[in-house]
Amino acid sequence: MLTALTFPAIDPVLIEIGPFAIRWYALAYIVGILFGWWYAKRLVSEPRLWGASGAPIRPVDLDDFVMWATVGIIVGGRLGYVLFYNLDAFLAAPLTIFEVWHGGMSFHGGFLGTVVAMVLFARRRAIPFLSLIDVIAPSVTVGLCLGRLANFINGELWGRPSDMPWAMVFPNADGQPRHPSQLYEAALEGVVLFVVLRLLTHRQLRLKQPGYVAAVFAIGYGLARIVSEFFREPDIQIGYFSGGLTMGMLLSLPMVLAGIGLLVYVRRRDAKRA
Template identity: 45%
Template sequence: MRAVIQFPPISPEIFSIELFGFDFALRWYAMAYIIGILIGWRLALMAVKAARLWPDNASPMKPAQVEDLLTSVILGVIVGGRLGYVVFYQPAYYLAHPLEALMIWQGGMSFHGGLLGVIAAGLYFCARTGISKLHTADMMALAVAPALFLGRVSNFVNSELWGRPTDLPWGVIFPDRAAQACGPFIDICARHPSQLYEAILEGLLLGTFILWLVWRRDALKKPGIIMGTFFAGYGIGRFLVEFARQPDAQFITLENPLGLVLQTGGYGFTMGQLLSIPMILIGIWFIIRARKA
């Protein structure tokens, strides 16, 4: 038998309690976001307090304003992430069941939608405070990687967003739902642990590179470089992982087993790739613009 990795016996819930007939559970996914946001907040505070990192050695905002921005960002992630999932991935279903679009506890969030929500929150914050948009965007970009890393690891723990079937030795046999989706002709369905691929590319490597640019290369002195690096880096990482990631079920048919949303001649792009291409182009544009300034 070929080498495979059995999915570890990890519960999606850290603990649960019953109160007044209702079950209340703390899930790893929620904890990942809480810890990721706290780490990002601390990174942003450290950058704000280090005036030498910014143009003219002057920090663009005060520590109290970082907390104000954090509140707006959290709201933007929740609202934008949910709306993005509804619009990008299952518009027909939620058009027929509009009230379910509000039921975020049932799952279904889109990173690209959450990103748009964060952008909207950042623009609102800048309009209200008069703080530079590029400085604000750079600071948010340097703080987001920990939440991305922990969020993707929690996707793995939840056994969701798994990858395509593979015969590579690090293929993981996920629980029943993923195995059954492989079809009746495969005895053992090992899949790419694409959640961990994303955690490494989008969280660990990209986050480490951004911190190196900030603290070792004075990148914040050129407004827009850190934001551009995040956009391009995330877009490239997500585009590549899509080759190993199982597409959403609503895009898969017998004629289109790869779940390509835009295709011609058997080649094309998944929804994740289609949404990542603008990120890559926008990121590259901001990097070039900042370096020329």
Template identity: 55%
Template structure:
């Protein structure tokens, strides 16, 4: 038992009740992420200095449709990813629970696949390079990740492993052991640190090399997630992996390799300036 514990801030999961309709922090986190992401996307496509001359990209008006596609992909893919990757046995026995997203349970990797599908449909319908669409979405994605991890912390869910560090917390429903606040580690690395990395890359002209920002996101997120998995309590289904691997690590490895390949290919190609 550590000598000092940070008190877990008990927060009502319902932010406000609008008559019979409860508005939960979990939902507000997603809404806030989408709104700020929408603002970020419109700013990116509007700044001429970030793009090469005549480089095709979505219009500011088209961003609205892109956000709808990506948001639907994140929500549907994230939920189905959680069901398939993490607890399919439970949901096979309780299929109606799949629709109850307000109870939590969204998988990032499933949401990513859904978002990519939505971005591909948008790029195809608007005749815009797919890698350009993924680049601008990758640049703002850490905003949503940051808010999502804060929602995990408030709920609380996805808490950390037992520890004796001075900043350990005792989470409700997680037993009496002090644990890492791993949700905050992920908010800091997957959200704040990754956003700053991509912000600096975009300011340096990365959008002129299609695929570079997407690749940096893949590598940055993959490394951050794998690192945080060492402090995050694995779900029971993850225990089947040997050598201390978790589902989060296994699903992040392909993202890491794909991201590295995209960086390599984007730097080898002539930039859009040429």
């Protein structure tokens, strides 16, 4: 067998008191949502980021939206996993759909669920939808990073076989050294994307152009996920599609195209205004 790093055996359960257990996976969602709430409020509370007209969103609006976002993430993420990744298994045992503590969440489903929540909330509060999604987009990147780190701790969603010196043998896999693709995704989807969006909001002041930050987020996440999929082992129940494509790639491509379309719209809109 090729030389490989030892997988750090971290207990997926952080704290266990009697029948109650707090898992790293659940904690990643909780901290990610709380950080996103705090960071979004910081964005709308800095007048220089928005120009003379100020932010069209109030911090109190985000206090109310956090519950909408939480429902969108959980419901959308679970339904996305059920529909995109393991429909046959859930049809055979429908009640397991509600056992979210065992894992099984789809980012793309959670993304769509959050978008639906933003559309409904923006209409109810008469908030510009594009500005709302501009604020939420950079706020979710830390949660994405923490979620992938939790996947790593759980020893799930491992990478393809590799002979790189940092390859690891995951305890639930087949004994082959594999890419720690969860860490690649944490870096690209979380750290790198956060830095890029931070530069857009605080250096280039792109929040003044509604839709710009959201467009870059969609493009950036989609590309980061597609790149990561080249190192990630596809779900065993799905495998590869024609041409070596994976489900993650197929679901990310529409995000890239939608982001490009939104970016073109923003540029044309601003050019007309100018």
